[in-house]
Amino acid sequence: MVNVTHSRRALGNTLEELGRPVLSFFEDLGGAFTLIGRVLRASPGLFRTIDLTVEQMFKIGVESLPLVVVTALFTGGVAAVQAAYQFQDYVPMRYLGTVIGKSVVIELAPVLTALVVGGRVGASIAAELGTMKVTEQIDALETLAIDPVRYLVLPRFVAACIMLPVITIFADILAIGGGWAVARGSLGVDTHTFTEGLRLFFYVRDIFSGLIKALFFGMIISTMGCYYGFQAEGGAEGVGRATTRAVVSSCLSILVLDYLLASVLFRLIWT
Amino acid sequence: MIEIKGIEKSFGDHQVLAGVDLTVGTGETMVILGRSGCGKSVLLKLVIGLLKPDSGQVLVGGEPVPYDRPGDLFRMRGKFGMLFQAAALFDSLTVGENVGLGLKENTSLNAGEISRRVKEKLLTVGLDGAEFLKPAELSGGMKKRVGLARALAMDPEYILYDEPTTGLDPVMGGVINELIRDLQHKFRATSIAVTHDIHSAFRIGDRIALLHEGRIVHVGTVAETKATRNPVVEEFIEGQSG
Ligand SMILES: Nc1ncnc2c1ncn2[C@@H]1O[C@H](COP(=O)(O)OP(=O)(O)O)[C@@H](O)[C@H]1O
Ligand SMILES: [Mg+2]
Numbered sequence: 227m228v229n230v231t232h233s234r235r236a237l238g239n240t241l242e243e244l245g246r247p248v249l250s251f252f253e254d255l256g257g258a259f260t261l262i263g264r265v266l267r268a269s270p271g272l273f274r275t276i277d278l279t280v281e282q283m284f285k286i287g288v289e290s291l292p293l294v295v296v297t298a299l300f301t302g303g304v305a306a307v308q309a310a311y312q313f314q315d316y317v318p319m320r321y322l323g324t325v326i327g328k329s330v331v332i333e334l335a336p337v338l339t340a341l342v343v344g345g346r347v348g349a350s351i352a353a354e355l356g357t358m359k360v361t362e363q364i365d366a367l368e369t370l371a372i373d374p375v376r377y378l379v380l381p382r383f384v385a386a387c388i389m390l391p392v393i394t395i396f397a398d399i400l401a402i403g404g405g406w407a408v409a410r411g412s413l414g415v416d417t418h419t420f421t422e423g424l425r426l427f428f429y430v431r432d433i434f435s436g437l438i439k440a441l442f443f444g445m446i447i448s449t450m451g452c453y454y455g456f457q458a459e460g461g462a463e464g465v466g467r468a469t470t471r472a473v474v475s476s477c478l479s480i481l482v483l484d485y486l487l488a489s490v491l492f493r494l495i496w497t
Numbered sequence: 498m499i500e501i502k503g504i505e506k507s508f509g510d511h512q513v514l515a516g517v518d519l520t521v522g523t524g525e526t527m528v529i530l531g532r533s534g535c536g537k538s539v540l541l542k543l544v545i546g547l548l549k550p551d552s553g554q555v556l557v558g559g560e561p562v563p564y565d566r567p568g569d570l571f572r573m574r575g576k577f578g579m580l581f582q583a584a585a586l587f588d589s590l591t592v593g594e595n596v597g598l599g600l601k602e603n604t605s606l607n608a609g610e611i612s613r614r615v616k617e618k619l620l621t622v623g624l625d626g627a628e629f630l631k632p633a634e635l636s637g638g639m640k641k642r643v644g645l646a647r648a649l650a651m652d653p654e655y656i657l658y659d660e661p662t663t664g665l666d667p668v669m670g671g672v673i674n675e676l677i678r679d680l681q682h683k684f685r686a687t688s689i690a691v692t693h694d695i696h697s698a699f700r701i702g703d704r705i706a707l708l709h710e711g712r713i714v715h716v717g718t719v720a721e722t723k724a725t726r727n728p729v730v731e732e733f734i735e736g737q738s739g
Contacts, residue, residue: 274602358587361583361585361588362581362582362583362585363585363586363587363588365542365547365581365585366579366581366585366586366587366647367587368547368574369545369547369574369577369578369579370574370598370599370602370603370647370651371571371572371574371575371599371602371603372598372599372602372603373567373571377602
């Protein structure tokens, strides 16, 4: 008897412990959506915030570039090696370019770029705004009758929504280049065969899908960074916690949203 | 005039303010004394609408603070200047940009006019020529002075000071007290300063209030406060003058 109640209580506790992070994740998701709503309402103020937006675009580009170059080149290379391995002798090597091209533009470049940029840029947004929050700089903005959403969030949001697709195009090119280099250098596929493969079944909508994904990922990265930054409380430790949460949440949301967008784009729209 | 009427505020089940009533006359400087953690900063944030009271209201120039109407709230804040406890300077901006930000974002003044006003405000706080420094290059006292210049930039009718001398050495604290005293004589803004430093309170206040356990337990002029037999006030004064 005693044992049963005991284990039941233990089970209850376990459920509660599992439940709390899930609940707080949904709470945060709600908060993030609310923030997007406020950003959209503040958007008429964009023309007054153009210089800050350009500054953020530059910052996101510069912060991301080195990481994206390395990520994209190696992703393309790995895609080539793995595809060749799976082709074995059954699929002709002229399809190598096709497979690499499609998997890069639809999936690999947008998602890996977003994950890498989400880590780098999301963290730096959360840390910057979090520091501003705990040192009362956000309050100070409000007392100067400046809306922090317009002044801080809007430029980061717009910059990320523009720059993620731009960086993704860049990653598309580099990753395909990486695939080509490996195909030529170590798989014995010549340039002509590779580019013929790329052209085969080439659809503009594939590239377009990747860029739509990138736009949404930019939204997630900037919103999560700003949301958790604004939530920061209690000094340097709070800023650290906000930064970690921003990165974890945006990476998870990117993967989940990737699935949802793939379902919408390839099963509802492009069919 | 600022009228605080029956303000209550709790965080979770921790009640910080339990019915605060206080009236600050036009052109008057009211100092609110209280131990650290007693809710002084919370009270200032309620006055300027950074926090919303659970009950009660604040009237600024006879108008209730519009906590639920962001547009009106921003308009009201245009009449306020606030000095934060740790100055809260924007560390990505220069001193000059800090002081001029409110003007740049809220007025149609051109860059030349803004820079002229910024220079003038920096001169007022004794920091002329510091425009191009970054906040990280400033000492604590200089930061407070830049914070003051920023609070003054829009020529506010109302000024709120959160612990103007805390964290400064006694000499620099004295300098800031004199500066605030001068500004009050010059601009006659209706002001509330909160502090736990009685020397500063006696120096800058026209009247002094004591916030204790969520309520105002004493209000009086500096002379009245020094002479009062109110045990809480006496204890507070003795605790620091020894
Ligand atoms: N945003 C907040 N959330 C929860 N508690 C808060 C918040 N702001 C202040 N408090 C609590 O209110 C009390 C008063 O704080 P504060 O007004 O900062 O004190 P002080 O008189 O030193 O300025 C403290 O116990 C503090 O922990
Ligand atoms: Mg305080």
